[in-house]
Amino acid sequence: MPTVRQLSHDFLERRGLTTIFGNPGSNELPFLTDLSSSFRYVLGLHEGVVVGMADGYAQATGQPVLVNLHAAAGSGNAMGALTNAVHSRSPLVITAGQQVRSAIGLEAMLANTDATQLMRPLVGWAGEPSCAADVPRALAQAVFEAELQRRPTYLSVPYDDWGVELDANSAVTLDRQVWLGSAPNEAQLGMIADRVKAARSVGLVLGGEIDAGGLFDRAVALAEHLQAPVWMAPSPYRLSFPNRHRLFRGVLSAGIGHVASELTGLDLILVLGAPVFRYHQHVPGPYLPEGSRLIQVTEDAGAATRAPMGEAVVADPAAVIDALMSRVPVSPHAQGLDFAPNPQPAGGDGALHPEQVFAALRATQPADTSYVVESTSTNTAWWRQVDLRMQGSYFWPAAGGLGFGMPAAVGVAMGRPSRPVVAVIGDGSANYGITALWSAAHYNVPVTFVVLRNGTYGALRWFGGLLGTPDVPGTEIPGLDFTRIAEGYGVPATAITEADDLRAVLKTSPAGPRLIQVDTHLTTPE
Template sequence: MPTVRRIAHEFLERQGMTTIFGNPGSNELPFLAGLPSSFRYVLGLHEGVVVGMADGYAQATGRPVLVNLHAAAGSGNAMGALTNAVYSRSPLVLTAGQQVRSAIGPEAMLANVDAPQLMRPLVGWSGEPSCAADVPRSLAQAVFEAELRRRPSYLSVPYDDWGAELDGNAALTLDRSVRWGLAPDEEQLRSLAEAVGAARDPVLVLGADLDTAGLFDRVVALAEHRELPVWVAPSPHRLPFPNRHRLFRGVLPAGIGAVSAALTGHDLVLVLGAPVFRYHQHIPGPYLPEGARLIQVTDDAGAAARAPMGQALVADPAPVLEALLDRLPAREPAQGPRYVPNPEPATGGGALHPEQVFAALRETQSPDTCYVVESTSTSSAWWRQMDLRRAGSYFFPAAGGLGFGLPAAVGMAMGLPGRPVVAVVGDGSANYGITALWTAARYEVPVTFVILRNGTYGALRWFGSLLGTPDVPGTEIPGMDFTALAAGYGVPATAVTGLAELHDRLKAAAAGPRLIQVDTCPTSPE
């Protein structure tokens, strides 16, 4: 008779989930025993890094990814990174080892008390099997819940369950499949096309979900077809539109009043694949400019339900895009080049300006490079100097949780073999996920890590000025040597201070991971 472990391994293999990111403890060893040779276990040295790597891998592949955590302590360590995976809508399947069943009630060491509650409300679903025979079904549910909800799920499994023998019913789990379909009907498409066609001055606001769904090129086609100006929704974790395209207007600011001001003059705001909106700074004001109407199209029912204004259509954006392209006549394109040139980079005093670093990346890296960015204080400089024209070119921590950049770049490179991956990370952010360097070295992952060192928490200094609190402690972090840290983890590293040397380092080929520390002057996000 098959064991729970054997059925679980075979189910995961059939689902294509043979790469596992984890940091195991004693409760997890019975699940990992006898892992088939087709599986790859990627070890991270901290659970936050493990989830960050899995998040990057899931976004790169578009597929569910298994994460192996240790009981309550390991799950707790992972929760900060999990917030990013929730808002990037990454289908992570988190499994955690539980004490043997007889030890849970007495709360023996490493018992995960009330395990399904631990990760709520972050995960979309969490559970613990009612008995050993229920483990295969519960594991399948965790996978399908993550896929259907596009949100991480969590499963706690007592470790004495894995060796239990099962009857013939357990094998039925192996052939299970669940599919998602959410197509708009004819009346919904007709009404939307009429609204866009009748608008005097419509504008597109695009979200990261469009890039996730592989709709980057179709969105460009729609914008050009109707000559629609394009904003990207606030706080994007992916880029759904080329940022130097002549129709690109920028990334919307993350304050209520500021968004309204940016959209002034438009009578229709069509939001595709984004929440309405992910505000950050508290900038009061009207949600929309006077005379404007908002229509949101998203396949995220929660995002549609919680929006404070507008009409929402919960549907797959793909057929909506095609319907608008088919039903609306093309407009005469404006004269001029399709892409606008980048401005000359600003210069710094005593250290390189971040714009100089980003211009150097643009000038030296392949156009198909995938950038994982975690440098909040340099966002304005980033969008001024980069020229990103391909899908899947930009990734950012979706919830703003620090510690995403280094590990996500490792997972991204594992999920995108053959595509260059560069992590651009501030010195403050880098410390939250620094152990990802060990995994990059251990598995020879070809990532270029660019650390911008300015000795401050730059975003905090900027917020201090916004909030009228410029004199708070804890915003200075001088004296860190990331080349020494990288060497300790086994990653070759160099420190550069000049622009010519930076160009030379970036142009040099590297087979495995490498780290470049660049001293930069402090800047603000705007």
């Protein structure tokens, strides 16, 4: 008779979950033994890096990804990175080893007490099988819940379950399928189209679901069809619109009052694939400009129900885009694709301005490069200088949790090996996921890590001014040499201080990972 392990491996193989990101402990070894050659195990040296790599891989492939963590301690180490995966709606299937069943109640060493509660409320579903025979069914539920909710799930399995033999009834789980249908109905489509046709001034606000759902080009076509100005929703974690397009008006600020001010003049705001809205800094004000109405279309039911204003349709934005293209007449002012030039980058003495770094990337990197960015203080400089025109060009920590950038870049490159990957990382952020360099070197993943070194937590300095607290300790981080750190992990590294040298290095294309440390001026995200 098949064992729990054999049936579980078979189910994962049939579902295509054959890349496992993990950092194993003793409880996990019985699950990991006897893996077939179709499985690939990707080791991370810290659980936060493991989840960050899996998050990047899931976003790059659009498919569920298996993560294997160690009991409660390893799961706890991963929770910071998990917040980003939750808000990017990455379908991670997180498994964790549990003590043998007879030792859980005793709270023996490495017992995960009340395991289903540990990762809540972050995960969309958490479970621990009631008995060994329930493991394959529970594993299938974890996979299906991750697929349907587009949210991480968590399954704790006692390690003595894996070797238990099962009867033939357990094998029926192998052939299960679960599908979700989320199309808007005719009345909803008609209402949205009628509102758009009746509006004097329509604006589009696009979110990460547009890129994640493969709707990038269709969103561009809709904006041009309507000749509507486009904003990216606040704190974007994916690129939802070409940032140099003539209809692009920028990234919305993350304060309530700022958003209302920036959308002034619109009588209809159509939000596709984004929450309404993910605010950050507290800037009081009205939710919407006076006289404006808002319609939100999102697959995320939670984002729709918690919004304080507007009307919402919980559905795939693709159907709404297609309906508007067919039901709303093309604007008489429609033009062809037209991109604005980038402004001249700001300069500096003794160190490069971040705009010079980003201009160098724009000038030297292929158009299909995927950028994984984790440098908050340079946000304004980034959007001024980059020219991103393709789906899958931009990834950012969706919850703002540091430690995403380096590991996610490794995961993106592994999940989409046909496209170059550049990670743009602040020196404060880099330390949170630095062990990802070892994984990049060990698996020879071709990522260019560009570390912007200014010796401070720049975003905190900016917030200190915003909050009227400019004199707090702990914002300076001098003396870090990332070239030596990288070389210790097996990644070749170069220190750069001049723009011409940076361009020369960026023009080369190494076969594996590399790190470029660039001394830069302190800037603020404004």
